[in-house]
Amino acid sequence: MSEVLLLRPNELLGLVSMAEAIDAVAAAYAGGSEYPVINAPRRRVHSPEGVRVSNFPGGVHALGVIGSQTRAELVGHADAHQQYLRREPPVFVLNDSNTGELLAILVGEIPEKELGPSSLMAMRTGATSGVGFRHLVREDAKLAGLFGSGGQASHQLQALLTERPGIERVRVFGRDQANRERFAEEYGARFGVAIEPVASAEAVIDGADVVVCATNTSTVLFDGDLLQPGQHITGIIGSNMQLVEGGFLKTVRRELDDRTAEKADLIVANLRDSVMAEKQGDLYQPIEKGLIRFEDIVDLGEVALGRHPGRTAPDQLTYHKNNNGTGAADLAIAMLAFRKARELGRGMPLALAA
Numbered sequence: 001m002s003e004v005l006l007l008r009p010n011e012l013l014g015l016v017s018m019a020e021a022i023d024a025v026a027a028a029y030a031g032g033s034e035y036p037v038i039n040a041p042r043r044r045v046h047s048p049e050g051v052r053v054s055n056f057p058g059g060v061h062a063l064g065v066i067g068s069q070t071r072a073e074l075v076g077h078a079d080a081h082q083q084y085l086r087r088e089p090p091v092f093v094l095n096d097s098n099t100g101e102l103l104a105i106l107v108g109e110i111p112e113k114e115l116g117p118s119s120l121m122a123m124r125t126g127a128t129s130g131v132g133f134r135h136l137v138r139e140d141a142k143l144a145g146l147f148g149s150g151g152q153a154s155h156q157l158q159a160l161l162t163e164r165p166g167i168e169r170v171r172v173f174g175r176d177q178a179n180r181e182r183f184a185e186e187y188g189a190r191f192g193v194a195i196e197p198v199a200s201a202e203a204v205i206d207g208a209d210v211v212v213c214a215t216n217t218s219t220v221l222f223d224g225d226l227l228q229p230g231q232h233i234t235g236i237i238g239s240n241m242q243l244v245e246g247g248f249l250k251t252v253r254r255e256l257d258d259r260t261a262e263k264a265d266l267i268v269a270n271l272r273d274s275v276m277a278e279k280q281g282d283l284y285q286p287i288e289k290g291l292i293r294f295e296d297i298v299d300l301g302e303v304a305l306g307r308h309p310g311r312t313a314p315d316q317l318t319y320h321k322n323n324n325g326t327g328a329a330d331l332a333i334a335m336l337a338f339r340k341a342r343e344l345g346r347g348m349p350l351a352l353a354a
Contacts, residue, residue, distance in 0.1 A: 002101065003349045007338065009089060009108030011346040015337045017113040018158050021127035022134070024336055026304045028060045028328035029131060029270070033301030035061065038097075039328040041274040046246055050075050050085075058327025059097050060335065066097040069330040077218070077250060087120065092334040102352070104338045112155060119151030124329055125322060126155030128300070129212070129234050132268060132320035133163040135303045135310030137232045141209035142168050147201070147221050148214035149174035149183035152236065156214040161191055164210070170195045173204045174215070202226060213237070213255050224259030229315040233260060238324040239280040252281040256319075261286040264319035266311070272297040274324050283321055 016024075032039030039058045046052050051074050059066030071090040076083040092106035112123040141164050146153055149172055161167055170188075172195055174180040180197040188195035198204060201222035205211055213221055213235045227233060237255040244252055261267060261283060269275055275283045276294065286292045300320070302308040311318050341347055 002352050004102050004352060005104040005338065005342060005347040006350050007104060007106045007341050007347045011341055012106065012108050012110050012337055013116070014113050015340045016110060016123070016333055018123065018126060018130065018155070019162050020336055021112070021123050021333050022130035022159060022162060024060070024063065024332035025124070025127040025329045026131045026134070027062050028058070028326070028332040029301035030305040031060050031062055032058070032326070032328050033299060033305045033307065038066065039271075039301075039326055041271050041277055042324055042326065044242060046242055050246075056325055056327035056330050058329075058331055060328055060332045061097045063332055063335045064097050065094050065103070065331050065335040067093040067095045067331055068327055069334070084120070090121070092330065094331065094334055094338055104347070106334050106337065110333055110337045112158065115154060115158065118155065121325060121330075122151045122155040124325055124333055125152060125236055126159040127333065128270060128325070128329055129156055129236065129320065129322050130159035130163050131300060131304055132234055132322065133160050133210070133232075136266070136268065136318040136320055137164050137210045138230065138311065138314055139164075140166070142166065143208050144170045145204035145208035145211040146170055146172045146214065147174070147204060147212065148172075149176070149179040150214070150216075152216075153183065153214040154187055156212045156234070156236070157187060157191065160210065160212060161193060167193065169193070171198045171204050171208065172196070173198050173201060210234070215255065217255050218251065218253040220254050220257045222257075224257045224261075224263055227260060227263055227317060229317055232311075232318045232320070233264070234320045234322060235282060236322045237282070238274070239278055239282075239284075241279040252279065252285075254281045256282045258286045258289065258291055260319065262291045263317055265316040266298065266318045267292065267296065267321065268298045268300055268303055268310075268319070269321045269323050270300045271324065271326060272299055275321075278324070280323050283323070
Protein backbone atom coordinates (compact mmCIF):
# COMPACT_ATOMS: atom_id res chain seq x y z
CA MET A 1 0.00 0.00 0.00
CA SER A 2 1.38 3.41 -0.98
CA GLU A 3 0.69 6.84 0.46
CA VAL A 4 -0.06 10.10 -1.30
CA LEU A 5 0.30 13.43 0.49
CA LEU A 6 -2.70 15.78 0.25
CA LEU A 7 -1.84 19.44 0.79
CA ARG A 8 -4.62 21.98 1.30
CA PRO A 9 -4.47 25.77 0.80
CA ASN A 10 -3.43 26.72 4.35
CA GLU A 11 -0.65 24.11 4.21
CA LEU A 12 0.92 25.79 1.16
CA LEU A 13 1.62 29.10 2.93
CA GLY A 14 5.15 30.37 3.58
CA LEU A 15 7.01 27.69 1.66
CA VAL A 16 8.56 29.04 -1.57
CA SER A 17 10.38 32.34 -2.13
CA MET A 18 10.42 34.25 -5.41
CA ALA A 19 14.14 33.57 -5.86
CA GLU A 20 13.54 29.83 -5.45
CA ALA A 21 10.58 29.97 -7.82
CA ILE A 22 12.58 31.75 -10.53
CA ASP A 23 15.34 29.13 -10.36
CA ALA A 24 12.77 26.32 -10.51
CA VAL A 25 10.91 27.86 -13.45
CA ALA A 26 14.21 28.43 -15.28
CA ALA A 27 14.97 24.73 -14.86
CA ALA A 28 11.48 23.89 -16.11
CA TYR A 29 11.82 25.86 -19.33
CA ALA A 30 15.39 24.72 -19.93
CA GLY A 31 14.33 21.10 -19.45
CA GLY A 32 11.42 21.56 -21.81
CA SER A 33 13.75 22.84 -24.52
CA GLU A 34 16.22 20.02 -23.99
CA TYR A 35 13.51 17.34 -23.93
CA PRO A 36 10.45 18.92 -25.59
CA VAL A 37 7.95 16.13 -24.96
CA ILE A 38 8.04 16.81 -21.19
CA ASN A 39 6.35 20.18 -21.64
CA ALA A 40 3.28 21.18 -23.64
CA PRO A 41 1.00 24.15 -24.28
CA ARG A 42 -2.02 24.44 -22.02
CA ARG A 43 -5.33 23.00 -23.17
CA ARG A 44 -8.69 24.62 -22.48
CA VAL A 45 -12.31 23.57 -22.77
CA HIS A 46 -15.45 25.67 -22.26
CA SER A 47 -19.02 24.96 -21.22
CA PRO A 48 -21.98 26.73 -22.88
CA GLU A 49 -22.31 28.89 -19.74
CA GLY A 50 -18.75 30.20 -19.94
CA VAL A 51 -17.03 27.87 -17.48
CA ARG A 52 -13.46 27.37 -18.61
CA VAL A 53 -11.27 24.48 -17.49
CA SER A 54 -7.55 24.88 -18.12
CA ASN A 55 -5.19 21.92 -18.01
CA PHE A 56 -1.43 22.31 -17.86
CA PRO A 57 0.44 19.02 -18.37
CA GLY A 58 4.20 18.91 -18.02
CA GLY A 59 7.18 18.02 -15.91
CA VAL A 60 10.70 18.87 -14.81
CA HIS A 61 12.88 15.78 -14.85
CA ALA A 62 15.70 17.61 -13.07
CA LEU A 63 13.32 17.89 -10.11
CA GLY A 64 11.92 14.38 -10.56
CA VAL A 65 8.35 15.48 -11.25
CA ILE A 66 5.77 15.06 -14.00
CA GLY A 67 2.01 15.59 -13.85
CA SER A 68 -0.51 18.38 -14.34
CA GLN A 69 -2.24 21.44 -12.93
CA THR A 70 -5.94 21.99 -13.56
CA ARG A 71 -8.28 24.82 -12.63
CA ALA A 72 -11.83 25.98 -13.44
CA GLU A 73 -13.24 29.50 -13.65
CA LEU A 74 -16.35 31.30 -14.86
CA VAL A 75 -15.21 34.06 -17.23
CA GLY A 76 -16.99 37.30 -18.05
CA HIS A 77 -16.15 40.56 -19.76
CA ALA A 78 -16.84 44.17 -18.75
CA ASP A 79 -15.54 47.28 -20.48
CA ALA A 80 -11.90 46.65 -21.38
CA HIS A 81 -11.26 44.04 -18.73
CA GLN A 82 -11.76 40.29 -18.49
CA GLN A 83 -13.57 39.33 -15.30
CA TYR A 84 -13.58 36.11 -13.33
CA LEU A 85 -17.05 35.65 -11.87
CA ARG A 86 -15.96 32.51 -10.05
CA ARG A 87 -12.61 30.80 -9.60
CA GLU A 88 -11.97 27.43 -8.07
CA PRO A 89 -8.57 26.61 -6.57
CA PRO A 90 -6.03 24.96 -8.85
CA VAL A 91 -5.29 21.28 -8.33
CA PHE A 92 -1.74 20.00 -8.81
CA VAL A 93 -1.09 16.29 -9.37
CA LEU A 94 2.55 15.32 -8.85
CA ASN A 95 4.02 12.06 -10.13
CA ASP A 96 7.59 10.81 -9.95
CA SER A 97 9.15 11.36 -13.40
CA ASN A 98 11.30 8.23 -13.00
CA THR A 99 8.69 5.72 -11.82
CA GLY A 100 5.28 7.33 -12.37
CA GLU A 101 4.45 6.98 -8.67
CA LEU A 102 1.75 9.39 -7.47
CA LEU A 103 3.49 11.59 -4.91
CA ALA A 104 1.09 14.33 -3.93
CA ILE A 105 -2.07 16.27 -4.66
CA LEU A 106 -1.97 19.98 -3.90
CA VAL A 107 -5.20 21.98 -3.77
CA GLY A 108 -4.87 25.76 -3.87
CA GLU A 109 -2.57 28.55 -4.97
CA ILE A 110 1.07 28.33 -3.93
CA PRO A 111 1.73 31.86 -2.64
CA GLU A 112 5.08 33.60 -2.49
CA LYS A 113 6.67 33.12 0.92
CA GLU A 114 6.66 36.80 1.95
CA LEU A 115 3.87 38.32 -0.16
CA GLY A 116 1.28 35.68 0.66
CA PRO A 117 -1.97 34.91 -1.21
CA SER A 118 -2.69 37.20 -4.14
CA SER A 119 -3.85 37.08 -7.76
CA LEU A 120 -4.26 33.91 -9.80
CA MET A 121 -0.90 32.21 -10.32
CA ALA A 122 0.86 35.45 -9.37
CA MET A 123 4.06 33.77 -8.20
CA ARG A 124 4.37 31.51 -11.23
CA THR A 125 3.68 34.44 -13.55
CA GLY A 126 6.20 36.59 -11.71
CA ALA A 127 8.81 33.85 -11.65
CA THR A 128 8.41 33.25 -15.38
CA SER A 129 8.94 36.94 -16.04
CA GLY A 130 11.91 36.66 -13.70
CA VAL A 131 13.56 34.18 -16.05
CA GLY A 132 13.12 36.73 -18.82
CA PHE A 133 14.47 39.54 -16.63
CA ARG A 134 17.56 37.44 -15.91
CA HIS A 135 18.50 37.16 -19.58
CA LEU A 136 16.96 40.24 -21.22
CA VAL A 137 17.19 43.25 -18.89
CA ARG A 138 20.44 45.20 -19.01
CA GLU A 139 22.73 44.56 -16.04
CA ASP A 140 23.03 48.31 -15.40
CA ALA A 141 19.27 48.92 -15.23
CA LYS A 142 18.34 51.59 -12.66
CA LEU A 143 14.82 52.78 -13.53
CA ALA A 144 11.74 50.57 -14.01
CA GLY A 145 8.29 51.44 -15.30
CA LEU A 146 5.31 49.40 -14.09
CA PHE A 147 1.76 49.23 -15.41
CA GLY A 148 -0.63 47.90 -12.77
CA SER A 149 -1.02 48.20 -9.02
CA GLY A 150 -2.54 44.88 -8.00
CA GLY A 151 -1.33 41.42 -7.01
CA GLN A 152 0.30 40.64 -10.34
CA ALA A 153 2.17 43.95 -10.24
CA SER A 154 3.67 43.29 -6.81
CA HIS A 155 4.95 39.87 -7.88
CA GLN A 156 6.32 41.16 -11.17
CA LEU A 157 8.19 43.89 -9.32
CA GLN A 158 9.49 41.44 -6.74
CA ALA A 159 10.80 39.19 -9.51
CA LEU A 160 12.44 42.13 -11.27
CA LEU A 161 14.17 43.31 -8.10
CA THR A 162 15.28 39.75 -7.37
CA GLU A 163 17.06 39.55 -10.73
CA ARG A 164 18.13 43.19 -10.96
CA PRO A 165 18.74 44.39 -7.39
CA GLY A 166 20.53 47.46 -8.75
CA ILE A 167 17.21 49.05 -9.74
CA GLU A 168 16.84 52.20 -7.66
CA ARG A 169 13.56 53.76 -8.83
CA VAL A 170 10.18 52.56 -10.09
CA ARG A 171 7.37 54.52 -11.70
CA VAL A 172 3.92 52.94 -11.41
CA PHE A 173 0.72 53.73 -13.29
CA GLY A 174 -2.70 52.17 -12.73
CA ARG A 175 -6.24 53.20 -13.60
CA ASP A 176 -7.07 54.14 -10.02
CA GLN A 177 -5.03 56.95 -8.50
CA ALA A 178 -5.63 55.80 -4.92
CA ASN A 179 -4.50 52.26 -5.76
CA ARG A 180 -1.27 53.35 -7.41
CA GLU A 181 -0.49 55.67 -4.49
CA ARG A 182 -1.18 52.85 -2.02
CA PHE A 183 0.99 50.49 -4.08
CA ALA A 184 3.87 52.97 -4.14
CA GLU A 185 3.78 53.46 -0.39
CA GLU A 186 3.32 49.81 0.57
CA TYR A 187 5.77 48.17 -1.80
CA GLY A 188 8.31 50.96 -1.69
CA ALA A 189 8.65 50.26 2.02
CA ARG A 190 8.47 46.48 1.61
CA PHE A 191 11.04 46.23 -1.19
CA GLY A 192 13.26 49.12 -0.14
CA VAL A 193 13.02 50.95 -3.45
CA ALA A 194 11.72 54.40 -4.38
CA ILE A 195 8.33 54.01 -6.12
CA GLU A 196 6.69 57.04 -7.70
CA PRO A 197 3.01 56.93 -8.74
CA VAL A 198 2.56 58.64 -12.11
CA ALA A 199 -0.48 59.70 -14.11
CA SER A 200 0.26 58.53 -17.67
CA ALA A 201 1.76 55.80 -19.81
CA GLU A 202 4.28 58.28 -21.17
CA ALA A 203 5.58 58.94 -17.66
CA VAL A 204 6.02 55.21 -17.05
CA ILE A 205 8.02 54.61 -20.22
CA ASP A 206 10.16 57.72 -20.67
CA GLY A 207 13.73 56.92 -19.68
CA ALA A 208 12.89 53.55 -18.12
CA ASP A 209 15.35 50.70 -18.57
CA VAL A 210 12.62 48.09 -18.22
CA VAL A 211 8.84 48.37 -18.67
CA VAL A 212 6.59 45.74 -17.09
CA CYS A 213 2.88 45.33 -17.88
CA ALA A 214 0.97 43.67 -15.03
CA THR A 215 -2.69 44.56 -15.53
CA ASN A 216 -5.90 42.75 -16.40
CA THR A 217 -6.57 44.85 -19.48
CA SER A 218 -7.99 43.54 -22.72
CA THR A 219 -6.95 46.62 -24.70
CA VAL A 220 -3.59 48.15 -25.64
CA LEU A 221 -1.89 50.07 -22.83
CA PHE A 222 0.33 52.44 -24.84
CA ASP A 223 1.71 53.38 -28.25
CA GLY A 224 4.74 51.23 -29.07
CA ASP A 225 6.46 54.23 -30.62
CA LEU A 226 7.09 55.42 -27.06
CA LEU A 227 9.57 52.58 -26.53
CA GLN A 228 13.26 53.40 -26.80
CA PRO A 229 16.46 51.50 -27.72
CA GLY A 230 17.96 49.57 -24.82
CA GLN A 231 14.68 49.03 -23.04
CA HIS A 232 13.13 45.71 -22.13
CA ILE A 233 9.35 45.20 -22.19
CA THR A 234 7.46 42.36 -20.48
CA GLY A 235 3.76 41.64 -21.05
CA ILE A 236 1.70 38.99 -19.25
CA ILE A 237 -1.64 38.94 -21.11
CA GLY A 238 -2.18 35.96 -23.38
CA SER A 239 -5.50 35.38 -25.08
CA ASN A 240 -8.17 32.80 -25.58
CA MET A 241 -9.76 32.87 -28.99
CA GLN A 242 -12.23 30.17 -27.95
CA LEU A 243 -13.96 32.63 -25.61
CA VAL A 244 -14.38 35.07 -28.49
CA GLU A 245 -15.57 32.36 -30.86
CA GLY A 246 -17.99 31.13 -28.20
CA GLY A 247 -19.42 34.61 -27.75
CA PHE A 248 -18.27 35.05 -24.14
CA LEU A 249 -15.75 37.82 -24.90
CA LYS A 250 -16.15 40.61 -27.44
CA THR A 251 -12.60 40.87 -28.73
CA VAL A 252 -9.24 39.11 -28.54
CA ARG A 253 -7.26 40.42 -25.61
CA ARG A 254 -4.40 42.84 -26.25
CA GLU A 255 -2.07 44.74 -23.93
CA LEU A 256 0.70 45.65 -26.39
CA ASP A 257 0.24 46.98 -29.91
CA ASP A 258 1.59 45.84 -33.26
CA ARG A 259 4.21 48.57 -33.22
CA THR A 260 5.78 47.14 -30.06
CA ALA A 261 6.34 43.81 -31.79
CA GLU A 262 7.50 45.49 -34.99
CA LYS A 263 10.10 47.64 -33.19
CA ALA A 264 11.53 44.87 -31.00
CA ASP A 265 14.98 43.56 -31.91
CA LEU A 266 14.33 40.33 -30.00
CA ILE A 267 11.00 38.72 -29.12
CA VAL A 268 10.87 35.88 -26.60
CA ALA A 269 7.69 33.94 -25.76
CA ASN A 270 7.19 31.27 -23.12
CA LEU A 271 6.00 28.86 -25.81
CA ARG A 272 5.77 30.35 -29.28
CA ASP A 273 3.53 27.53 -30.52
CA SER A 274 0.81 28.85 -28.19
CA VAL A 275 0.86 32.16 -30.07
CA MET A 276 -0.54 30.43 -33.13
CA ALA A 277 -2.60 27.74 -31.41
CA GLU A 278 -4.53 30.30 -29.31
CA LYS A 279 -4.28 33.18 -31.82
CA GLN A 280 -2.81 35.36 -29.07
CA GLY A 281 -3.36 38.87 -30.33
CA ASP A 282 -0.19 40.69 -29.27
CA LEU A 283 1.98 38.46 -31.48
CA TYR A 284 -0.51 36.58 -33.67
CA GLN A 285 -1.95 39.71 -35.24
CA PRO A 286 1.45 41.24 -36.16
CA ILE A 287 2.40 37.88 -37.69
CA GLU A 288 -0.82 37.78 -39.73
CA LYS A 289 -0.13 41.32 -40.96
CA GLY A 290 3.41 40.42 -42.02
CA LEU A 291 5.01 42.81 -39.52
CA ILE A 292 7.00 40.06 -37.78
CA ARG A 293 7.78 36.43 -38.56
CA PHE A 294 6.78 33.50 -36.37
CA GLU A 295 10.17 31.86 -36.88
CA ASP A 296 11.92 34.91 -35.40
CA ILE A 297 10.19 34.45 -32.04
CA VAL A 298 12.45 32.65 -29.55
CA ASP A 299 11.17 30.19 -26.95
CA LEU A 300 12.04 31.13 -23.37
CA GLY A 301 13.44 27.64 -22.85
CA GLU A 302 16.05 28.21 -25.56
CA VAL A 303 17.25 31.26 -23.66
CA ALA A 304 17.14 29.54 -20.25
CA LEU A 305 19.07 26.57 -21.67
CA GLY A 306 21.73 28.81 -23.22
CA ARG A 307 21.02 27.86 -26.82
CA HIS A 308 20.04 31.46 -27.47
CA PRO A 309 22.09 34.24 -25.85
CA GLY A 310 19.20 36.55 -24.96
CA ARG A 311 20.22 40.20 -24.96
CA THR A 312 23.48 40.68 -26.86
CA ALA A 313 23.78 44.49 -27.02
CA PRO A 314 22.92 47.38 -24.67
CA ASP A 315 20.88 49.20 -27.32
CA GLN A 316 18.62 46.25 -28.17
CA LEU A 317 14.89 46.61 -27.57
CA THR A 318 13.91 43.25 -26.09
CA TYR A 319 10.37 41.96 -25.61
CA HIS A 320 9.29 39.01 -23.46
CA LYS A 321 5.74 37.88 -24.03
CA ASN A 322 4.89 35.90 -20.90
CA ASN A 323 2.07 34.53 -23.01
CA ASN A 324 0.77 31.63 -20.95
CA GLY A 325 1.66 29.32 -18.14
CA THR A 326 2.98 25.82 -18.64
CA GLY A 327 2.64 22.66 -16.63
CA ALA A 328 6.40 22.45 -16.30
CA ALA A 329 6.57 25.83 -14.55
CA ASP A 330 3.59 25.04 -12.32
CA LEU A 331 4.95 21.65 -11.33
CA ALA A 332 8.44 23.00 -10.67
CA ILE A 333 7.03 25.32 -8.01
CA ALA A 334 4.60 22.67 -6.74
CA MET A 335 7.44 20.17 -6.30
CA LEU A 336 9.37 22.66 -4.18
CA ALA A 337 6.28 23.28 -2.07
CA PHE A 338 5.65 19.53 -1.67
CA ARG A 339 9.20 18.82 -0.52
CA LYS A 340 9.20 21.66 1.99
CA ALA A 341 5.74 20.81 3.32
CA ARG A 342 6.75 17.19 3.79
CA GLU A 343 9.86 18.24 5.72
CA LEU A 344 7.67 20.37 7.99
CA GLY A 345 5.22 17.53 8.58
CA ARG A 346 2.35 19.25 6.80
CA GLY A 347 -0.40 17.56 4.85
CA MET A 348 -2.69 14.56 5.12
CA PRO A 349 -1.30 11.18 4.01
CA LEU A 350 -3.80 9.22 1.95
CA ALA A 351 -3.39 5.46 1.90
CA LEU A 352 -3.97 3.90 -1.52
CA ALA A 353 -4.71 0.23 -1.92
CA ALA A 354 -2.11 -1.67 -3.92
